[in-house]
Amino acid sequence: MASAREEILNRIRDARVPAAEPVVRGYHETGTGGVELFAERVADYRAVVHTVTDVPAALERLRGKRIVVPADVPPEWLVDGVTWLHEPLTIEELDGSDGVLTGCAVAIADTGTIVLDGGEAQGRRALTLLPDYHLCVVRADQIAASVPEALRRLEPTRPLTFISGPSATSDIELNRVEGVHGPRTLEVLVVQPQ
């Protein structure tokens, strides 16, 4: 008896689907982009957005809190007055923290999206999932105008998380309600060059 794999592949071949016409990519590759549009679109998801020039000064808001950080955040982010929680951290430690501070890989102005890829200042995925508050630093040069532009900047084989606002659901009468399993508060610092 043929294996399931062989049988399925043979049945596909037997269906003799004719070759398709070439794909016409007539849609927009890029958009207006920019810090302003990004900030506006993030705020539309009821995330908190601040446009800043000085990150350490903006991190004053974390004073008195127990905040998770990935191993490779810029040292100047580790301001005084905050209890920084460093890896290795257990699930329970992450769950019991007050929040997490990260950077990002890419952001998308059109859709107000932040993309994490586990690279610099981002850490493994659990870090930005279990704490109930996520503060994310986005540099102006990390903001791509459109979805196509953002995908081009990303390495697909890294574990990617696209974040558009705080956790939400549309499952009750099809209305968006913020705050289910992911961080219920998303705060974004958009860093303008000085």
Place this chain on the structure above:
Amino acid sequence: MARNPVTWLGSPTFPKAAHTALADTQLRQNLRKATGTIRGRRAAAVGEMTDWEQLRVAGEQIKNDVLARLDTLLVQLEESVTARGGVVHWARDAEEANRIVLDLCREEGANEVVKVKSMATAEIGLNEALEAGGVHAIETDLAELIVQLGDDRPSHILVPAIHRNRSEIREIFQRRMGVEVSDEPADLAEAARVYLREKFLTTKVAISGANFAVADTGSIVVLESEGNGRMCLTLPDTLITVMGIEKLVPTWQDLEVFLQLLPRSSTAERMNPYTSVWTGVTEGDGPQRFHLVLIDNGRTATLEDSVGRQALRCIRCSACLNVCPVYERTGGQSYGSVYPGPIGAILTPQLVGDMHDPQAASLPYASSLCGACFEVCPVRIDIPSVLTHLRAEAVEAKGLTAESVAMAAAAWVFREASRYEKAQKAGSLARFLARDGRITSLPWPGSKWTSSRDVPAPPSESFRAWWRKNRG
């Protein structure tokens, strides 16, 4: 061969089930409210895109290319996933898929698994099969949880509990979770958060579906809102993903089309809160064992039908359900399948693959052919054409007279016949007019009218008018 669990055992035909549903005024109220809201929001989300039509065309073409090269692309996907440390399994039907997943759970010694909402696993009846094998599957998507705790059946592909309003949800939660909760959506969401938290933190095996799989990189993509998906895809040791063989896109670039089409069409958002992408296994981050189960379950048979195969382009956005006047009146459960609404009316009977099955054969009649589904479909599936095509097949199948099935068509779903005909006329014209009023393409080109059937359905008239003329 075992029966395909895509339809629920013992379901009445659509007309019978719908008659019962129509009497349920609460259900119709819930649905009218929910679909009305989402229709307006979808129109706004799509309206701000000046290149929406170009995206739809690209989406259609990419998916057609996938169907034309499905064998090559599946082999490529298998190679890329394997190269990154994943294990790929193939399943001809539901039974085989369920057995593979159950065996994997047993290997892991798991008697409880967490699940991310997935149409593929609902289609194959995985939860029931696991339960029978001693493995309890916990649904973690809010709507799925409402259905599971309410011992209910799904009625919508995106929001399976769309037929429940907030006070009904409150009642189910209080009864099954043993907690006091108000009927405020935020409180209900909080109750689900608390209820599931510990499960997420302790369960070792997760099962997910996939929205897309990228053949050339082996990347799997899941779109979600709540974060339950991220929990399941990140915290357990082992991840088992079950996916229909048609869920592919050829390249990473192709995702740029679908990541724009899907969120706006389904939840009417610029982007859904969370999209996760993973490729095989990543050391030190997420599950260290990854299994991908590719299921056929009627898809290759559907692929053989030159008219019907376009149903395999579907990205399960649910826009066609939300605009369908028949769905809004009868609700999803009347379709007797996890795939209700217009897409269900064309996909379910094809997956069942047997037009002698009276329930499956009645589904292509669950429509007024108004064409609204085609207009909103992000991958331009010409649902009315496929419906007409499948009706002809149903008529041909033994044991069904044309009359009995067609008279059971959707007309009676509308209380007043005149309103129905008006909706029809408006719809059948609108679907062929481009935005500027020019006719851009003719439906059902001569080549698609199968020569063996001598009653072609003329494009511009309503089904009722067509039927009146051709019934004799």
